[in-house]
Amino acid sequence: MSTLHDLDAIEARIAARGVSVFYGEKRAIDDVSIDIGADYVTAFIGPSGCGKSTFLRTLNRMNDTIPGARVEGEIRLDGEDIYNSGMDVVQLRARVGMVFQKPNPFPKSIYENVAYGPRIHGLSASKSELDEIVERSLKRAGLWDEVKDRLTDSGTALSGGQQQRLCIARAIAVEPEVILMDEPCSALDPIATAKIEELIAELRGNYAIVIVTHSMQQAARVSQRTAFFHLGKMVEYGRTADIFTNPREERTKDYITGRYG
Amino acid sequence: MSNLSHQERAQRIAARLASRHASERRFRALGFLSVALSALVLAFLLVTMTANAVGGFKRAELRFQLDLAGGMLQIDPAQLKNDDPVRALEGAGLRDVVQFAAAKALGDKAAAELDSEAWREVARKIASNPALLNSSFDVSLAASDDLASGLRGDGAPQMVALAKDLAAQGKLATRFDPGFLSRSDATSPQAVGIWGALKGSMLTMLVTLALAFPIGVFAAIYLEEFAPRNRWTDLIEVSINNLAAVPSIIFGLLGLALFLGIFPYWRSAPLIGGMTLALMTMPVIVISGRNAIKAVPPSIRDAALAVGASRVQTVFHHVLPLALPGILTGTIIGMARALGETAPLLMIGMKAFVATPPEGFTSPSSVLPVQIFLWSDEINRGFVERTSAAIIVLLLFLLAMNAVAIYLRNRFENRW
Numbered sequence: 001m002s003t004l005h006d007l008d009a010i011e012a013r014i015a016a017r018g019v020s021v022f023y024g025e026k027r028a029i030d031d032v033s034i035d036i037g038a039d040y041v042t043a044f045i046g047p048s049g050c051g052k053s054t055f056l057r058t059l060n061r062m063n064d065t066i067p068g069a070r071v072e073g074e075i076r077l078d079g080e081d082i083y084n085s086g087m088d089v090v091q092l093r094a095r096v097g098m099v100f101q102k103p104n105p106f107p108k109s110i111y112e113n114v115a116y117g118p119r120i121h122g123l124s125a126s127k128s129e130l131d132e133i134v135e136r137s138l139k140r141a142g143l144w145d146e147v148k149d150r151l152t153d154s155g156t157a158l159s160g161g162q163q164q165r166l167c168i169a170r171a172i173a174v175e176p177e178v179i180l181m182d183e184p185c186s187a188l189d190p191i192a193t194a195k196i197e198e199l200i201a202e203l204r205g206n207y208a209i210v211i212v213t214h215s216m217q218q219a220a221r222v223s224q225r226t227a228f229f230h231l232g233k234m235v236e237y238g239r240t241a242d243i244f245t246n247p248r249e250e251r252t253k254d255y256i257t258g259r260y261g
Numbered sequence: 262m263s264n265l266s267h268q269e270r271a272q273r274i275a276a277r278l279a280s281r282h283a284s285e286r287r288f289r290a291l292g293f294l295s296v297a298l299s300a301l302v303l304a305f306l307l308v309t310m311t312a313n314a315v316g317g318f319k320r321a322e323l324r325f326q327l328d329l330a331g332g333m334l335q336i337d338p339a340q341l342k343n344d345d346p347v348r349a350l351e352g353a354g355l356r357d358v359v360q361f362a363a364a365k366a367l368g369d370k371a372a373a374e375l376d377s378e379a380w381r382e383v384a385r386k387i388a389s390n391p392a393l394l395n396s397s398f399d400v401s402l403a404a405s406d407d408l409a410s411g412l413r414g415d416g417a418p419q420m421v422a423l424a425k426d427l428a429a430q431g432k433l434a435t436r437f438d439p440g441f442l443s444r445s446d447a448t449s450p451q452a453v454g455i456w457g458a459l460k461g462s463m464l465t466m467l468v469t470l471a472l473a474f475p476i477g478v479f480a481a482i483y484l485e486e487f488a489p490r491n492r493w494t495d496l497i498e499v500s501i502n503n504l505a506a507v508p509s510i511i512f513g514l515l516g517l518a519l520f521l522g523i524f525p526y527w528r529s530a531p532l533i534g535g536m537t538l539a540l541m542t543m544p545v546i547v548i549s550g551r552n553a554i555k556a557v558p559p560s561i562r563d564a565a566l567a568v569g570a571s572r573v574q575t576v577f578h579h580v581l582p583l584a585l586p587g588i589l590t591g592t593i594i595g596m597a598r599a600l601g602e603t604a605p606l607l608m609i610g611m612k613a614f615v616a617t618p619p620e621g622f623t624s625p626s627s628v629l630p631v632q633i634f635l636w637s638d639e640i641n642r643g644f645v646e647r648t649s650a651a652i653i654v655l656l657l658f659l660l661a662m663n664a665v666a667i668y669l670r671n672r673f674e675n676r677w
């Protein structure tokens with residue numbers, strides 16, 4: 001079905017096999033199989049409504065919240081089937097964090113935003129340990145210098161780009177293995193976008209990162225692997241350089257050259 | 262359209278402009294008029310009520326000296342520490358002593374017009390300050406209804422004459438009556454007070470709030486966040502919406518059949534009244550609560566779920582705090598309606614004549630609106646002013662309740 005370039009034998013953190021997603025009767029994702037490596041940034045590209053966000057949300061079971069959504073096939077995180085009844089969804093989401101399209105900080109203080117995850121999971125034994133986690137997370141998200149003097153200010157008072165980095169800090173405070181990013185820059189200006197992209201490059205290696213993006217330039221800049229989705233199917237998956245310079249599929253080539261999208 | 266020149270197009274637009282502006286002005290004028298009209302009606306209500314109520318907080322009082330020196334009362338001060346000092350003082354003959362002192366100071370005719378229960382006020386005064394037992398002090402006691410009417414100038418001719426005479430000597434006057442706020446219902450407008458009904462209303466509202474708020478909020482949370490969307494939840498939703506529209510007297514019948522059927526000895530009790538009103542208030546809280554919860558942006562839920570919060574944590578840490586201002590607004594509306602409700606309480610017997618303030622949730626009691634309803638039915642003209650005073654007390658209670666709710670709402674109000 002889908003065309004796979006010859007990839008190096010990657011250490012698959014997430015392995016999806018024959019995944020289909022249904023919204024009621026409608027099939028949104030059709031038989032997608034993909035291996036997502038731990039050391040790469042993987043980009044999902046494709047035209048609007050092609051199912052790339054839907055597929056992303058199956059990876060931490062955020063689709064569970066949508067009534068009528070149903071997933072078939074198998075998705076394994078480090079070998080464990082995440083749709084198995086033995087997998088606790090709370091545990092899963094602590095291991096697979098997510099950053100959304102629109103920055104959505106809690107209407108609470110900056111500190112509380114970052115501290116929330118570690119607190120509910122009981123990751124810190126003391127207040128000082130929690131302070132450390134907050135500082136480390138904000139530093140990794142490149143936000144510490146901008147907010148260290150106003151940690152008690154509301155998270156919603158920050159600029160859009162800062163809010164999105166706060167959301168990233170909130171996600172990495174739980175120390176997930178994978179971070180899913182659903183068009184994280186689509187609501188941001190170019191300067192804020194550049195900062196987020198830098199951040200993604202820095203985070204690579206510590207976390208497996210999967211990013212959905214509308215912008216092919218962005219995919220080309222930040223990712224090492226790219227999957228092209230069209231009409232619910234994964235058309236092509238391979239090294240980013242190969243996909244952009246030497247696509248195997250006609251549809252991929254048409255999309256990349258701007259024929260549709 | 263397309264073959265019009267720019268000029269012609271501008272002219273056509275200009276031709277309609279006048280009528281468009283006129284309609285805008287008309288609408289504004291109408292809006293202003295309706296706001297002004299409601300403000301006027303409200304002002305009229307408040308002014309007439311307050312004007313009447315000023316009289317309601319006063320009463321006609323006879324003033325004379327009461328001399329208890331020299332062992333007029335045969336009573337051991339230790340007896341005043343008993344459960345019922347008023348009865349002890351009655352046993353010692355206080356009633357006659359007061360009557361005798363009044364006759365001596367005011368004359369027999371005036372003394373006969375002393376309110377028959379006036380001695381109780383003296384008794385309470387002595388009970389709270391036993392040092393008065395062997396002293397001489399001034400008292401100002403309620404005059405009878407007849408004499409009070411006489412003082413207003415609308416009583417029997419001989420009463421008018423007597424009142425005029427006493428007033429001229431400074432022995433009879435209308436005085437501010439703080440006791441109105443501490444006494445309970447009585448047969449005479451001179452002796453009534455609002456405390457019994459006020460306390461009854463407070464207790465009833467407490468029960469209503471304690472039942473309707475948690476049940477309503479939890480029902481709203483469950484229906485909005487956890488319940489599956491199916492035919493059953495649709496049915497429940499429609500039922501709750503209908504429940505909010507059911508005439509209140511029907512809730513009274515339900516309370517009568519259900520609660521009084523189970524607890525027959527708690528007739529007229531604030532507990533039963535509060536339970537009945539909670540039935541009425543709960544759907545209002547559920548509906549406003551669901552709307553408030555629905556208005557919380559889904560992105561907040563996503564954010565919480567994505568860091569691994571469970572659904573209950575998501576609701577209680579994030580959704581509920583954001584929805585609370587809206588829920589409180591609905592609660593204010595529901596509680597205000599419950600506070601002013603008369604009909605369902607009549608059905609469960611809260612219209613009884615209750616002369617003592619309720620001791621607890623299960624003792625017989627009245628509530629403010631029912632008290633107002635009962636007094637407004639009285640023939641005695643003295644009750645007219647007392648009714649207005651009671652209405653002012655009800656309005657102030659309502660204002661106080663809303664002020665607390667608005668304070669809480671502003672504290673929880675979040676800006677996102």
